[in-house]
Amino acid sequence: MNRIKKHPVLEIKERKEIKFYFDGQEIKAFEGEMLSSALFAAGIKIFSYHKKDSAPQGIFCANGQCAQCSVIADGKVVKACVTAVKENMKVQTLRGAAPVSCDKSDKKLSFSKIEEIDTDVLILGAGPSGLACAFEIGKFNLDTIIVDDKDKPGGKLVLQTHKFFGSVEDCYAGSRGIDIADKLADDVKKYPSVKMWNNSVCAGVFSDKKIGVVKDGVYYLIKPKVFVVAAGAREKTLMFPGNTLPGVYGAGAFQTLVNRDLIKACEKIFIIGGGNVGLIAGYHAVQAGIKVVGLVEAAAYCGGYKVHEDKLRRLGVPIFTSHTVVEAQGKNCLESVTIAKVDENFKPIKGTEKKFKADTLLVAVGLNPVNEFYTHALESGINAFICGDAQEIAEASAAMFSGKIAAHKVLKSLGFITSEVPNFWYEKLEILKSRPGKTYSLEELKQEYQGKVYPVFHCRQEIPCNPCVTVCPKKSIKLSGETIMSLPKFSGECIGCFKCLVICPGLAVTIVDKRKDEKNPIVYLPYENDPALAEKGKTAEIVDDYGEDLYKAEIVSVLDMKAENMRIIGVKIPAELAEKAASLRILSHEEGEKWRGDISKLDDCVIVCRCERVTLGEIRKKIKEGVRDLNQLKALTRAGMGACGSKTCNSLLLSVMKSEGIDTKEITDLTKRPLFMETEFAVFAGVSSKKEDKTSFSGF
Template sequence: MENHRILKHPILPIEEREDVLFSWNGEPLLAKKGEMISSALIANGINVFGHHHKDGSAQGIFCANGQCAKCTVIADGVAVKSCMTAVTSGMEVRSLEGLPELPETPFIPKFPPLEKLEVEVLIIGGGPAGLSAAIELGKYNIDTLLIDDKQALGGKLVLQTHKFFGSEEDSNAGIRGIDIGKLLAQELQQYSSVKVWLNSTALFVFSDKKVGILKDGVYKLVTPRIILNAAGAREKFLRFPGNNLARIYGAGAFQTLVNRDLVRPTNRLFIIGGGNVGLIAGYHALQAGINVVGLAEAMPQCGGYKVHSDKLKRLGVPIYTSHTIINAEGKETVERITIAEVDSKLHPISGTEKSFACDTLLIAVGLNSLSEFTEEAKEAGIQVFAAGDAQEIAEASSAMFNGKIAGLTIAKECGKDEVEAIPSEWYAKAEVLKSHPGAIKDYQKDLPETGVFPVIHCIQEIPCNPCTTVCPTNSIHTEDGGLMSLPVYSGNCIGCYKCVLICPGLAITLVDYRKDKENPLVTMPYEVFNIPKSEGEEIELMDIEGNSLGFYTIISVIDVKKRHTQLIKVQVPKAIARKIASFRIQAKEVSEPLPEPVIPDKMPDEAMICLCERVKAGDIRKLIHSGVTNLNQIKAITRAGMGPCGAKTCENLILQLLREEGIPIEKVVPNTKRPLFIEVPLEKFPDGD
């Protein structure tokens, strides 16, 4: 089997991990101790985990978060989600071909005794919001239980190798997400009043004010006085012909593989979606040594931060705005995709098709809040709060700050009168931290042509200020002192590189005229040094938009190990010195379209809406045309939403179809959701409860 493990990474340490022997369809394979079955299989070059019982199409992972059921396998005779089940020594794993066979001997479950627990506060989710809230509750010695369904705290912070935006004071701006997660988890350890349950999934908030939780496979009932829902969000899917192929990932699944498990799942990646999630995933791919063929965004400009899209473009990744995917093709896995330009109504324009060879497609088209627990708690009459993406989709910097506010608010509700009133400016700052990108402005025009000074290539208003706080001479400040204002230089730069090293967008370079007034030195930050650059090498310099400024020789490479960043120096004519933002690292040939676009032979209505039950867009559209606007009726007729994922994927796609057909949302009868958050074997529930 081909090894697909990442052996070199510019940010993440490559540590020796114990090998575990398991088998796949009878063939012995090696996994790393504690890793999920899905990651172990992909590390061994296995991307097809089974075939659907209805149409025989290939199955693989999509979310890697337990939300869908595409990655189901048979482990030691039991159907499990491979993304949420750890490999154990000697485990026998088999692909799910059709429906699993029932054992000849009738299964008689042995119901275990039921553990019950009462707590003051239950926090569902150990990501940035949940951790920040738990720390505040711990400070006031409040009896708190924090649960998370993963093996470690941190949520999506565990997957983030980039430096964070926001405020250095309030959200650790300038520090990498993986390090922020560790810092929060370590801080929480000092508070004994906060209990932490890992590998623990909240199943339902019942009407008797109890919460069913599956902890390490054991069912427990917790009775909280207050609930904080910090469970995060789930990724949206996208409809297009071929969306049922294997090797179509959500961004979270991709980042889980490359940044948590150090598995390289692809050689040629194409990304759909230009929000921060998709843009950041593209950068993470480059850091993992993966070719990024391109990125398509349906809107006229990317919805994520401009510094993220600029960073990709100048490294050599083309971004196609006002484009959408119209087809994916392959025998079982993705082999080729076709995109096309869209008009103002987002309809594909015939004749603009472009086809690309790729082996993996990453879908990053938005998130839906996991609001179920909030709604269930309200119905049960339990006091409930929400924070992070479970409340509103925003950046992790916002989630941390809002989690802190939620923690203090709950502490006050718990009768801790010593909790001071939350200042009004906190709420104002919370609003700023979740702000969408603002206006794009021109470069600063009054920069000198003597001495040394920073050129700030961040020209879009975003909530970020670490460059202003790290400068030892206070030479960088925002235009009006606000977090959303652009940073500007005015002062006495000493060439210390601190602003260059801390900038989350890698959007600051240093121009130095001190030795040569006509050919200054330019220093650029570099974080993808698994693609090494060395002194004397010729590189193609790029401006902020990815336009070539010519080829120049690297004068020196400074390795700043503490920051996991290199400083690349070039000497250039002063005419281009301030324009240089970075340099190309990915060859143009990687992103070349195929010579002739492949016009899809499948119509849009061939796209799958319900992957679990194989219901197509055309099936749903026919019902809408016949007057059916009740999601339960659609489910009863087509089975869309009756599969293992419980409509977590298809409901949003069905609602999209209803909107396209002109059905107002108030006329849509909502889906009656199943009572449990995930599928649970009957044997897990104690007798009589």
């Protein structure tokens, strides 16, 4: 079984084992886990064969947004990523078109009246912004319902094992995402007026100002005085040959498998995208004992935080900037990935291709806001607000703060407060949302250190972050500018308490200690990976800021910071190298093979709409014939007509139009209509097998 049995950060809890059947084969799963994770744990990565060309399909988003992971479970077509395994469930590969489920038994259906619920506030999404918003509203004792499609609040935070940036006072900077999720949920739990409806989806927003929600197979119509959309974001996908092979999926899906469900999803991964999501997913893979073969970024530099990039590079992951993936290869599942350098127009350069063996390719090319509920709410005249990634893609720290701002607006619109949102809140939000600023060279930041023990900052890029400053008991770390974007600088006394090293989310603080030996000081390095690779007495490969070899050093001490789920590794290093030591390298590089394909001929076969397997060639043909309206394109090719409701391909279709030289003003986007989520028709008639008392809806 592909289960993670030990993890440097996550606790492996005992879970109850159950069994189910996949195509007749008995499989063990854990109670409550999603089918997709249970199948991955059993090494099954193909869930269906497409009706159009019998192509094998695996997961893509593992978040209920696409429909790639459809299987048949107990006779019904379901998305495996949002369907919990049940004891003795009979699951089958979906082959071809989805069968219409037809209950031939003569059992009587029971119909009940659709319940309508009035509430003060309905919040869609229990991620960082939704919870932060609910917390502020809870203080006013307003009837509030939070609807979320997961079984636990926290949104994407529950997938994040790393510590977060931002400021300690505004957004729990220096805490791990998984812990922030618990803290936010605990905060909200204090207010009984806030009800958490988990495992619930918002099916649609209607013109009679009601919002349709399906919870546990029961349909409700909710009429809120205020509707807050905090629905987060969905992952973008990318066009390249082989992009739908099982084994090619989103970075969020990977984090779900690995960090939420503790599945060792693969052996070797390659990553597309040097934004924070791709960089962090790479780091999470290393923590889970998965080899990261490389990461490509089409731009000349990674767009994510440099501290995230540095962490990965220093562990030994090659980062190929100005490169792209030109093909993903494999018979039924991914077996290898070919990358190539790109020119200034981002076109692959012939002759620069390299092929790497990998069983998984993570697509981390950005996020699209889930904002269709908000647009419809406004069109329907509902008093609606939006926050978090649904409003603008940014870090979770910014999402929390925007949730707080949304709450203020809600309270004002309901007459509970009269003041406007303070201006400095918006200023703070802008800082938390900031893209990384200037990166300074080591030369520019060179510092003469006094004293026998002192911190060295390997944090050279302006990002919104300050926990190292907040935590120093001697107040010896100060920011070099006015805002938390500026870099930290040490001056004054250091007592070697390690607090700055421990709290730094970027693992960018080391401590040089010359108290026992001036010529060969001990350098203390933060470490969050497999303890077996950094044991006392072993020789460690120490690298500098750039991830280059610096010194082979003996590990002289290992401090297990249990409460922080990390270790501090002490290595002895000659004094002249001590300040350059930035990390331990634990991975070895793999050389790519030469590849002899022809990149110029690959384009037209690329899949754009994965639900309906419509190719780039088919779409280009229609554009050449004059099609400018995506609704017409949909009618002619089925692109956008699939089970995901165009959530996956809509942005790709627009980008194809633009890349074919069509002016944005000429393009008509797809018309979005409820239902926004796949919903069984029977629920609208009030048919259900299970009806719960709404007073039991506390999912915290």
